[in-house]
Amino acid sequence: MTAAEQTIGSLKGVGEARAKALNKLGIFTLGDLVNYFPRSYEDRTHFQPIMAAPLDEPVCIRAMVANAPTLARVRRGMELVKLRAVDESGSMDITFFNQTWVRNQLHQGETYVFYGRLSGNLTHRAMTNPDWEPEQRQGEKTGRILPKYPLCQGVSNKLLIGYVRSALDAIGPDVPDALPQRIQSDYGLAQARYAYETIHFPADFGALELARRRFIFEELFVLACAMDRLRAKRQALRGIPVPKADPAEFYAALPFQPTGAQRRAVAQALSDMASGMAMNRLVQGDVGSGKTLVAAACIWAVCRSGRQCAFMAPTEILAEQHLATLRGFLAPFHLRVEKLTGSMTAKEKRETKAALSAGEIDLIVGTHALLTEDVAFSDLALVVTDEQHRFGVNQRSALSGKGETPHVLVMSATPIPRTLALIIYGDLDVSIIDELPPGRQKVDTFTVDESYRQRLYGFIRKLVGEGRQVFVVCPMVEENEESDLPLKSAVEHAQALQSAFPDLRVGCIHGKMKPKDKDAVMAAVVAGELDILVSTTVIEVGVDVPNAALMIVENAERFGLSQLHQLRGRVGRGQHKSWCILISDAKNDEAKARLKAMCETNDGFKISEEDLRLRGPGDFFGSRQHGLPEMHIADLGADVRTLQTAQDAAKALLASDPELAAPENAALCARVQHLFAASERTMN
Numbered sequence: 290m291t292a293a294e295q296t297i298g299s300l301k302g303v304g305e306a307r308a309k310a311l312n313k314l315g316i317f318t319l320g321d322l323v324n325y326f327p328r329s330y331e332d333r334t335h336f337q338p339i340m341a342a343p344l345d346e347p348v349c350i351r352a353m354v355a356n357a358p359t360l361a362r363v364r365r366g367m368e369l370v371k372l373r374a375v376d377e378s379g380s381m382d383i384t385f386f387n388q389t390w391v392r393n394q395l396h397q398g399e400t401y402v403f404y405g406r407l408s409g410n411l412t413h414r415a416m417t418n419p420d421w422e423p424e425q426r427q428g429e430k431t432g433r434i435l436p437k438y439p440l441c442q443g444v445s446n447k448l449l450i451g452y453v454r455s456a457l458d459a460i461g462p463d464v465p466d467a468l469p470q471r472i473q474s475d476y477g478l479a480q481a482r483y484a485y486e487t488i489h490f491p492a493d494f495g496a497l498e499l500a501r502r503r504f505i506f507e508e509l510f511v512l513a514c515a516m517d518r519l520r521a522k523r524q525a526l527r528g529i530p531v532p533k534a535d536p537a538e539f540y541a542a543l544p545f546q547p548t549g550a551q552r553r554a555v556a557q558a559l560s561d562m563a564s565g566m567a568m569n570r571l572v573q574g575d576v577g578s579g580k581t582l583v584a585a586a587c588i589w590a591v592c593r594s595g596r597q598c599a600f601m602a603p604t605e606i607l608a609e610q611h612l613a614t615l616r617g618f619l620a621p622f623h624l625r626v627e628k629l630t631g632s633m634t635a636k637e638k639r640e641t642k643a644a645l646s647a648g649e650i651d652l653i654v655g656t657h658a659l660l661t662e663d664v665a666f667s668d669l670a671l672v673v674t675d676e677q678h679r680f681g682v683n684q685r686s687a688l689s690g691k692g693e694t695p696h697v698l699v700m701s702a703t704p705i706p707r708t709l710a711l712i713i714y715g716d717l718d719v720s721i722i723d724e725l726p727p728g729r730q731k732v733d734t735f736t737v738d739e740s741y742r743q744r745l746y747g748f749i750r751k752l753v754g755e756g757r758q759v760f761v762v763c764p765m766v767e768e769n770e771e772s773d774l775p776l777k778s779a780v781e782h783a784q785a786l787q788s789a790f791p792d793l794r795v796g797c798i799h800g801k802m803k804p805k806d807k808d809a810v811m812a813a814v815v816a817g818e819l820d821i822l823v824s825t826t827v828i829e830v831g832v833d834v835p836n837a838a839l840m841i842v843e844n845a846e847r848f849g850l851s852q853l854h855q856l857r858g859r860v861g862r863g864q865h866k867s868w869c870i871l872i873s874d875a876k877n878d879e880a881k882a883r884l885k886a887m888c889e890t891n892d893g894f895k896i897s898e899e900d901l902r903l904r905g906p907g908d909f910f911g912s913r914q915h916g917l918p919e920m921h922i923a924d925l926g927a928d929v930r931t932l933q934t935a936q937d938a939a940k941a942l943l944a945s946d947p948e949l950a951a952p953e954n955a956a957l958c959a960r961v962q963h964l965f966a967a968s969e970r971t972m973n
Contacts, residue, residue, distance in 0.1 A: 291320075291460075291463060292319060292459050292460040292461065292463055293318065293319050293320035293323070293460050293463070293464065293465050294318055294319075294320060295318060295319050295459070296308075296317060296318055296319075297311050297316060297317065297318065297319065297321070297322060297452070297456075299319070299459075300319070300452055300455050300456065300459070301455065302451070302452075303452065306443065307443065307444070307448075309443075310441060310442065310443030310444045311444060311452075313441045314439065314440075314441055314444065319456040319459055319460055320460075320465055322452060322453055322456040323453065323456050323457055323460060323464065323465075323485050323489070324465075324921065325438065325449075325453070325921075326488055326489075326504070326921055326922050327436035327437055327438050327488070327489065328437060328438060328439050329437045330434050330435065330436055330437065330491070330497065331347065331404075331434070331435045331437060332434055332494075333349050333404050333430070333431045333432060333433055333434065333435050334349075334432060334433060334434060334493075335348075335349060336349045336350065336351050336402070337349065337350060338350075338376055338377065338378035338379075339352060339374075339375075339376050339378050339379045339380065339381050339407075339414050340378040340379040340414065341378060342407050342414075343407070344407050344408060344409065344410075345406060345407070345408065346406060346407075347404065347405065347406055348404070348405075348406075348407055349402060349403070349404050349431050349432070350374075350376070350381070350402070350403050350404075350407075350416075351376065351400060351401075351402050351424060352374035352375055352376045352381070352400065352401065352403060353374060353375055353376070353398065353399065353400045353401075354372055354373075354374055354395050354396060354397050354398065354399055354400075354401065355372075355373045355374060355375045355380065355397070356372060356373050356397055357372075357397045358370050358371065358372040358391065358392045358395050359371050359372070359392075360389060360392050366387075367386070367387065368386075368387055368389050369384055369385070369386060370384070370385040370388060370389060370391045370392045371383070371384050371385075372395060374401070374403065379414065380414070381407065381409075381414035381415055381416055382413075382414070382415045382416075383403065383415070383416050383417075383419065384415070384416075384417050384418070385417075385418055386417070386418055388418070395421070399423065399424075400423075400424040401421050401422065401423055401424060402421065402422055402423075402424055402427045402430075402431040402432065403416060403419040403420070403421045403431075404419055404420045404421070404430065404431050405417065405418065405419030405420065433490075434490075434491045434492075434493070434494070434497070435450075436450060436453075436489055436490070438450075450489075453489050454489075454490070457485060457486060457489065462482050464481050464482050464485050465481070465956070466481035466956055467507060467510075467511055467956050467957050467959075467960040468481070468506075468507055468510065468957070469942070469953050469954055469956075469957060470953065471953070472510070472938055472942065475938070476506065476934070476938065478502070478503045478506055478507075479499045479500055479502070479503040481503075483500070484499070484500040484503040484504060485500075487499065487500035488500040488501065488504060501922065502931075504921075504922045504923075505922055505923045505928050505931050506931055506934070506935055508921060508922055508923040509923050509928065509931055509932050509935035509936075510935040510938055510939055511957065511960050511961060511964060512935075512964070513932075513935050513936045513938075513939035513940075514939045514942070514943065514949070514957065514961050515961045515964045515965060517939055517940060517943050518943070518949075518961060521943075521947060524566060526566065526567040526694055527565060527566065527567065527694065528562070528564070528565060528566050528567030528568060528694055528695075528696055529562075529567075529596065529670045529692075529693065529694065529695065529696065530562075530563060530564075530565050531559075531562040531563055531590055531591050531594050531596070531670065531671075531696070532563065532594055533559055533560070533562075533563035533590075534559060534589070534590040534593060534594075536552070536555050536556070536559065536586055536590075539585075539586050539589045539590075540552075542621035542622070543582075543618070545726070547579070547582060547726075548578075548579065548722070548724045548725075548726055549724065550574070550578070550721070550722040550723055550724045551578075551579050551582055551583055551722060553720070554572050554583045554720035554721075554722055555583050555586040555587070557570065557718070557720050558570055558572075558583065558586075558587050558698060558720065559586070559587070559590055561696065561718065562587070562590065562591070562671070562696050567694045567695075567696060567697070568696035568697060568698065568718075569696075569697045569699075569717050569718065570697070570698055570699070570717060570718045570719070570720060571699045571700075571701060571717040571718070571719045571720065572584070572698060572699070572700050572701070572720045572722065573700075573701050573719060573720065573721050573722070574702065574721065574722030574723070575702065575722070575723075575725065575858070575892075575893035575894075576702045576854075576855065576857075576858025576859075576893070577725060577726070577858060577861075577862060578702075578722040578723075578724070578725055578726070579722060579725075579726050580700045580702070580722060581611065581614050581615070581618075581700070582618065583698075583700075583720070583722070584600065584615075584673045584698060584700060585614075585615055585618035585619060587671060587673070587696075587698055588600070588615070588619065588624075588651075588652055588671065588673070589618075589619060589622060589624075591670045591671045591696075592619075592622070592624050592651040592652065593622070594670075595668070596668045596669070596670035596671070597645075597648065597650065597651060597652070597653070597666050597667060597668050597669050597670060597671075598651065598652045598653075598669070598670065598671040598672075598673065599652070599653050599655070599659055599666070599669060599671070599672050599673070599691075600615065600652060600653070600654045600655070600673045600674075600675070601655060601656065601657075601659050601672070601673070601674045601675065602654070602655070602656060602675045603656070603675065604656065604804070604807075604808065604811075605630045605631065605632055605656055605804070605808045606808050606811045606812060606815070607675065608628060608630055608654055608655055608656050609628070609630075610833050611654055611675065612626065612628050612654045615652065615654060619651075619652070624651040624652060625649065625650050625651050625652070626650075626651065626652045626653075626654065627641055627644070627645075627650050627652075627653055627654070628641075628653070628654045628655055629641050629642070629645075629653055629654075629655035629656075629658050629659055629664070630655055630656050630658050631656060631657070631658050631804075632805065632808070633658075638658075641653070642663060642664055642665070645664065645665070645666060645667070646665040646666065646667060647667060648667030648668060664691065665691065666691050666692055668692070669691050669692030669693075669695050670692060670695050670696060671695055671696045671697075671698065672692070672695050672696070672697050672698070673697075673698045673699075673700065674697075674698075674699050674700070675700050699717060702855065702858065721894075723894065730861035730862075730863075730864075730865070730866065730867055731861070731891055732840075732857050732858075732860055732861040732867045732868065732869050732891060733866075733867075733868050733869070734857060734868070734869040734870075734871065734887050734888045734891075735868070735869075735870055735871070735888060736845070736870075736871045736872075736873060736884045736885070736887070736888055737870060737871070737872055738872070738873065738874050739872065739874055741872075745841065745870060745872075746789055746790075748839070748868075748870075749790070749821070749839065749841075750790070752838055752839050753790075753793055753820045753821070756836070757836060757837070757838035757839065757865060758814065758817070758819065758820060758821070758822070758834060758836050758837045758838070758839075759820065759821045759822070759837070759838075759839045759840075759841065760821075760822050760824065760837055760839070760840045760841065760856075760859055760860065761782065761786065761821060761822070761823045761824070761841045761843065762823075762824050762825065762826060762840070762841070762842045762843065762856055763776070763777040763778055763779040763782050763823065763824070763825060763843045763844070764776050764777065764778075764825070764843065764844045764847040764848070765777070765778040765779065765825070776843075776844050776847065777843035777844055779797055779798075779799045779823050779824060779825050780797060780799070782823050782843065783795055783796070783797035783823035786821055786823060790820075790821070793820040793821060794818065794819045794820045794821070795819070795820065795821045795822075795823065796810050796813060796814065796819040796821070796822050796823070797810070797822075797823045797824070798810045798811065798822060798823075798824045798825075799824065799825040800825055810822070814834055814837075815833075815834055817836060826848075826852065826856070833862055834859070834862065835862045835863025835864075835865075836863055836865070837859060837860045837862070837863075837867070838860055838861075838863075838865045838866065838867045838868065839860060839867065839868050839869075839870070840856055840857055840859055840860045840867075840868070840869040840870070841869075841870045841872065842856055842869070842870070842871050842872065843872050844872070844873065845871035845872060845873045845884055845887075846873045846875035846877075846880035846883070846884065849883075849900055850883050850886060850887060850896050850897075850899055850900035851893075851896060851897055851900045853871065853883075853887050854887070854893050854896045854897075856869075857869040857887070857891075869887075871884050871887060871888075883899070883900075886899045942954070949961065
């Protein structure tokens with residue numbers, strides 16, 4: 290066992306309780322500890338005179354204690370230690386709250402270094418609860434760049450700094466190093482031992498930048514190697530060859546002309562399926578760009594060769610909508626299209642499963658019900674899944690496992706910047722549909738604050754009076770959910786709207802409802818039986834209500850841009866002029882910038898680039914569903930150039946050693962395997 294593999298319990302001062310607290314931070318070994326990087330740094334290297342130091346920002350001040358500290362008890366549970374400190378420029382009053390022990394450790398006539406925020410004015414200066422240490426012992430809390438770590442209860446920043454120091458000393462020169470020496474030389478990267486020492490205890494910010502660059506490159510390089518290995522494995526899989534069909538025959542039966550982008554995606558998919566390799570393709574396009582038509586063309590090509598297809602949607606109501614759409618596209622070819630969902634009767638399910646296993650059904654459209662063990666196919670050759678990030682990788686492979694390496698087509702309405710797509714969908718080829726079909730409505734988007742509430746209610750009244758329907762999205766289900774700001778909740782807001790519009794039909798839907806109850810509410814919306822639907826973001830995915838003409842998003846600053854864009858895509862799906870109103874009282878600049886971007890463009894790809902820049906990749910996929918291992922230091926939004934360099938380096942290395950079998954690549958191979966093991970439920 291190497292030193293890095295020893296448990297944190299081997300460190301002096303780490304008992305069972307402390308070890309459990311560290312475990313919560315993902316720290317189990319000394320290697321985990323040295324790889325637990327600071328989230329930020331405080332520059333405590335510059336000293337300033339009391340009267341010249343800036344107010345309301347952290348500063349280091351070297352000053353002498355001018356009087357013996359005094360203790361005052363303000364009330365029960367509140368004790369103050371007060372003193373005055375002086376330097377050549379002037380004096381400052383220092384107050385410590387509930388730190389009685391300080392009184393006996395700060396001595397009149399001795400000089401200390403204090404670090405904290407100065408308050409006051411031109412003539413009077415004060416500091417509250419500063420960090421401090423004797424002048425002759427500076428270097429632990431002051432006179433240095435101090436790392437600041439993400440913490441949890443039971444682990445302070447001071448403790449963590451001490452543990453990291455001990456771990457680095459214990460590991461010595463034998464720190465984990467995944468980068469082959471040649472890669473370090475070719476790309477001018479810092480050596481591992483220097484980088485680990487510097488990322489935690491930087492001598493200056495120039496050195497820190499060298500260490501950060503090394504670790505950002507390493508993280509992205511390991512990820513790129515892992516994704517390239519995945520792709521190579523997938524490309525080695527033989528698939529069911531589907532004779533290449535001329536899509537002109539399919540297009541001729543349509544009541545409209547497909548866009549150029551749709552034709553391009555169809556051609557790419559048909560070429561994949563005819564190649565003899567297993568297709569694994571993502572069709573990525575904005576809301577309403579016509580991805581289902583691409584799926585229908587692929588289904589047509591597979592079924593005309595006598596084989597079966599499966600189409601899996603995340604909810605019953607979406608499955609119903611896809612069923613109707615696909616039946617429309619495929620009717621001229623006399624294919625049998627059926628559904629399999631949880632709400633069907635036992636008899637209906639039994640009959641459908643029997644017909645499916647007998648090969649009498651060409652295309653089955655369904656939900657998770659398709660994954661049950663008793664669902665069998667006669668000859669499954671194509672699996673289509675809608676809204677990829679709603680299905681775990683295991684669910685996708687469970688459906689694929691019902692055939693002999695069937696082709697896989699994944700549809701996603703979340704536009705993703707190409708650089709990110711190449712990493713996230715490392716095992717998928719990507720087709721991008723970047724144009725909307727003619728006649729698709731542009732949705733006008735506006736940001737307003739709470740003062741517009743009554744005018745907005747008037748607008749709702751007007752649109753519903755014209756026969757339209759309204760969606761209202763809230764960030765919470767119920768009001769007692771924790772939040773630092775007053776947020777609209779779906780349940781209470783639905784009640785408020787029903788009071789404001791007693792004559793209108795108001796419904797509510799949220800994620801805590803049972804699936805059958807959610808489906809019943811959505812069915813009522815689709816049938817036109819509700820005028821206003823109040824919802825949490827469960828409405829985000831896919832449901833088609835052509836009559837909905839207004840989307841209102843409450844507390845819009847709480848949502849990511851890509852999520853807001855998805856919500857906006859729920860309206861403007863019919864022939865009616867549509868609007869999206871974002872309500873926000875947010876004052877911070879980043880929130881304002883995001884909402885401004887929403888109002889300026891309807892282009893999902895531009896929005897995704899901006900979202901990636903502002904928020905990073907998490908928002909595209911919600912919590913831990915995005916198929917990516919968690920990044921420790923790299924930022925996929927800010928480090929795009931390094932990502933491209935790392936990808937090029939990975940390709941070059943794998944071209945010479947595809948299996949990473951060479952001795953100098955052993956540590957890299959172990960890191961890649963560790964990445965797969967740690968991320969098997971999320972990586973594609």
